[in-house]
Amino acid sequence: MTAQDWETVVGLEVHVELSTASKLFCGCANEFGGEPNTNVCPVCLGLPGSLPVLNERAVEYALRVAEALHLEVPPVSVFARKNYFYPDMPKNYQTSQYDMPITVHGWLDVDGARIGITRAHLEEDTGKTLHVGGGGRIHDADHALVDYNRAGVPLLEIVSEPDIRSAEQAKRYVEELRATLLAIQVSDVKMEEGSLRIDANVSVRPAGSDGLGTRCEIKNLNSLRSLVKAIEHEARRQVTAIEFGDAIVQETRHWDEQRGRTVAGRSKEEAHDYRYFPEPDLVPVAPTPDMREHVRRTLPELPAARRRRLVEAWGIRDDDARVLVATPGLADYAEKAVAALAGGTPREVVNWVRQEVLAYLNETGLSPSVLAPEMLAELVGLVAAGTISRNQAKDVLDESLREERWPRDIVEARGLAQVSDAGELAAVVASVLDEHRGVVEEYRGGDDKARKKKRGFLMGELMKRLQGKGNPQVLNRLLDEQLG
Amino acid sequence: MSDRRERITRAEVEHVARLARLALTPDEVDALTAELATILDHAASVSALDTDGVPPTAHPLPLVNVFRPDEPRPGLDRAEVLAAAPAAEDGRFRVPRVLGEAP
Numbered sequence: 001m002t003a004q005d006w007e008t009v010v011g012l013e014v015h016v017e018l019s020t021a022s023k024l025f026c027g028c029a030n031e032f033g034g035e036p037n038t039n040v041c042p043v044c045l046g047l048p049g050s051l052p053v054l055n056e057r058a059v060e061y062a063l064r065v066a067e068a069l070h071l072e073v074p075p076v077s078v079f080a081r082k083n084y085f086y087p088d089m090p091k092n093y094q095t096s097q098y099d100m101p102i103t104v105h106g107w108l109d110v111d112g113a114r115i116g117i118t119r120a121h122l123e124e125d126t127g128k129t130l131h132v133g134g135g136g137r138i139h140d141a142d143h144a145l146v147d148y149n150r151a152g153v154p155l156l157e158i159v160s161e162p163d164i165r166s167a168e169q170a171k172r173y174v175e176e177l178r179a180t181l182l183a184i185q186v187s188d189v190k191m192e193e194g195s196l197r198i199d200a201n202v203s204v205r206p207a208g209s210d211g212l213g214t215r216c217e218i219k220n221l222n223s224l225r226s227l228v229k230a231i232e233h234e235a236r237r238q239v240t241a242i243e244f245g246d247a248i249v250q251e252t253r254h255w256d257e258q259r260g261r262t263v264a265g266r267s268k269e270e271a272h273d274y275r276y277f278p279e280p281d282l283v284p285v286a287p288t289p290d291m292r293e294h295v296r297r298t299l300p301e302l303p304a305a306r307r308r309r310l311v312e313a314w315g316i317r318d319d320d321a322r323v324l325v326a327t328p329g330l331a332d333y334a335e336k337a338v339a340a341l342a343g344g345t346p347r348e349v350v351n352w353v354r355q356e357v358l359a360y361l362n363e364t365g366l367s368p369s370v371l372a373p374e375m376l377a378e379l380v381g382l383v384a385a386g387t388i389s390r391n392q393a394k395d396v397l398d399e400s401l402r403e404e405r406w407p408r409d410i411v412e413a414r415g416l417a418q419v420s421d422a423g424e425l426a427a428v429v430a431s432v433l434d435e436h437r438g439v440v441e442e443y444r445g446g447d448d449k450a451r452k453k454k455r456g457f458l459m460g461e462l463m464k465r466l467q468g469k470g471n472p473q474v475l476n477r478l479l480d481e482q483l484g
Numbered sequence: 485m486s487d488r489r490e491r492i493t494r495a496e497v498e499h500v501a502r503l504a505r506l507a508l509t510p511d512e513v514d515a516l517t518a519e520l521a522t523i524l525d526h527a528a529s530v531s532a533l534d535t536d537g538v539p540p541t542a543h544p545l546p547l548v549n550v551f552r553p554d555e556p557r558p559g560l561d562r563a564e565v566l567a568a569a570p571a572a573e574d575g576r577f578r579v580p581r582v583l584g585e586a587p
Contacts, residue, residue: 053550053552056552143580
């Protein structure tokens, strides 16, 4: 058999940290990057006698996700204790949901393919463990240090059906999911800060078959790039094993970014027996019609709908809309700029946003929300009116972004305004042609190559006379007319 | 009543003890196997009741939706917290080296 005869089957578990102000079961601040163990209290430290109380906003966020991902909300859901010994949870259990999650059975459309979502349940995040000594390797470490600031931060675990068929589709699913979560403002979805973490269940099967092969769960996927590489590698590894006659063992594997391969972790025989049981310290959650109605009323436009609207209203490409919607705040910025346009088209706005504005944001790490969209609108207007050329506009925009100055002020201060008045320019063209009659004769008698050269010379003379401020389009038209 | 020995095996007791990180002597395993069997027998008498049509009860209280507003409060003083721990280092809890990865 060849590799083409195999199909990759992927299901993803995406853990999303919800951007509440406080933790899931206590009032400690939910913030990234604080000094270790400064956001801890008796509840998240698991001190005896402390009792958890559920954060109302975390429930609201879960219900928002339910609306966006077409998930059903069962009448009652309960929390459960997932029991295990590991220092990342001081209680020796993680409060999660097991057989009665808050949402079930939804879907997300990705490029026309419908990816089923099994469930999305609430749980608390764990602390961060630092392994000291032994070059950072867990097994060789001398001891471990634990920071519980993250312990108790609300997580939503979104579990997909095994409906994904390639590494690329897995990436697109995560991109669409991230854009959706961002739009409904439940998480900052920053993978580099661990706000969104992915485990991938990967198996292979003969193409055309309906059964599922034995799957391996790959952990430690911290970027979309790792996700793609790990799935590709894991599928190849499984195909090779099967073709050599080896059975796939269901196990947890880890993505080793340095070596570019997955390595075996626990096998199923050592898998933890979590002994889930209902959390006695928390009462069930029964989302009311009022709670759900409030969420429906306040749900913002979802990315797919927004992309469609922008493509239709502005005549931009799908790809343009995708970039605008996928970057936090960028579509808002572009929409405000378009609303402020006094000349020029939405497409021109989008071109500037995708190139210069995005480059500036990437360079500085700033959010689009700190920029003034009205300034971009003015710039587009200046180009449309012929006041400045596109090339000049690049410099003007750069200064406008960096110095927060209005483009019109920059143009005035630099004396950049183009001369576009045809009457004024026609006189200059006539005068220059008169001065270079010889060149004009050679132009008229010359072949294509000679004409091109002479014309370039004349344009240069014109610009010299106009100190570079002549509108090139108008000058070209006038040259056509006067050279005959 | 059924034979107690069938309620739970020694191997199961050893497994549960390992999950709970309890180091039991063979004598203790014997004793606990018998004791746990008695407890399971008691549970079995509850199982014998006809519960068709009775919804599973996750909680004895007639309460749902006990919420807290999403308002952050200051945490505990770190020095005080770490002073209560067996060992601390660099503002963190110091624990013995961990074998294996997080679950």
